[in-house]
Amino acid sequence: MRKFIVAGNWKMNTTVPQGVELAKAVAEKSKSLPANVKLIVAPPFTHLVSVALELKGSDVALSAQNCADKEKGAYTGEVAADMLASAGCTYTILGHSERRQYYGETDAKLVEKVKLALANALDVILCVGENLKEREDGKHFEVVTEQIKNVLYNFTEEDMAHVVIAYEPVWAIGTGKTATAEQAEEIHACIRGVIEQKFGKKVAEDTTILYGGSCKPSNAKELFAQPDIDGGLIGGAALKADDFIAIAQSF
Ligand code: PGA
Numbered sequence: 681m682r683k684f685i686v687a688g689n690w691k692m693n694t695t696v697p698q699g700v701e702l703a704k705a706v707a708e709k710s711k712s713l714p715a716n717v718k719l720i721v722a723p724p725f726t727h728l729v730s731v732a733l734e735l736k737g738s739d740v741a742l743s744a745q746n747c748a749d750k751e752k753g754a755y756t757g758e759v760a761a762d763m764l765a766s767a768g769c770t771y772t773i774l775g776h777s778e779r780r781q782y783y784g785e786t787d788a789k790l791v792e793k794v795k796l797a798l799a800n801a802l803d804v805i806l807c808v809g810e811n812l813k814e815r816e817d818g819k820h821f822e823v824v825t826e827q828i829k830n831v832l833y834n835f836t837e838e839d840m841a842h843v844v845i846a847y848e849p850v851w852a853i854g855t856g857k858t859a860t861a862e863q864a865e866e867i868h869a870c871i872r873g874v875i876e877q878k879f880g881k882k883v884a885e886d887t888t889i890l891y892g893g894s895c896k897p898s899n900a901k902e903l904f905a906q907p908d909i910d911g912g913l914i915g916g917a918a919l920k921a922d923d924f925i926a927i928a929q930s931f
Pocket of ligand 1: 689848852853854855856892893894895913914915916917
């Protein structure tokens with residue numbers, strides 16, 4: 681079954697004590713949410729173990745923001761999927777546009793990362809999305825379709841049960857410019873179609889597709905009301921527990 685998910689991508693924000701406080705507030709306030717809405721928080725690597733302890737006993741899941749494309753060994757500065765699992769993560773975000781843009785993350789590398797995440801019992805939140813130029817050139821459907829095919833077509837139907845897709849138009853991230861509900865819905869429907877082509881209708885229907893990019897309490901309701909939008913990947917608004925929870929209450 682398709683899950684309704686609101687995931688908070690904290691990016692490179694908060695110190696460890698601030699992150700623990702935020703997690704505590706999210707866990708506390710999450711009790712007011714309906715049981716069919718899943719909350720996930722994705723703090724920086726340094727926070728994971730402490731935040732995992734704070735989330736114990738709650739239904740809030742822990743995610744990393746990235747993982748290495750190698751299993752282990754001499755890769756200074758990298759963090760492997762099995763380390764994340766052992767720290768308490770059950771998800772990892774992969775392919776965020778900031779990783780693609782600033783850290784040279786390619787679809788080929790993402791295939792390796794997704795493999796390692798799944799092999800270590802981490803569900804993947806795979807991010808896709810076009811930049812402003814691509815949108816203005818009318819290439820958004822093509823770009824997103826290619827990103828999905830290049831990465832996910834290397835996996836199986838069974839693997840897809842552990843993959844969440846996040847559509848994040850780069851021009852909407854942290855800019856205050858949200859895609860309209862119609863703009864988001866048409867891409868989400870396209871993504872579901874691309875999944876159906878390879879994996880069939882059942883898998884496509886069961887896949888959770890999140891919207892991300894300046895999603896906040898004031899626009900979440902309209903976005904989440906669309907038939908192919910199953911929740912959000914939230915950046916800025918995830919740093920305030922009240923806003924994050926208000927978004928999750930928008931279904
Ligand atoms: P934003 O970020 O909500 O701050 O636009 C979303 C994201 O990058 O995941």
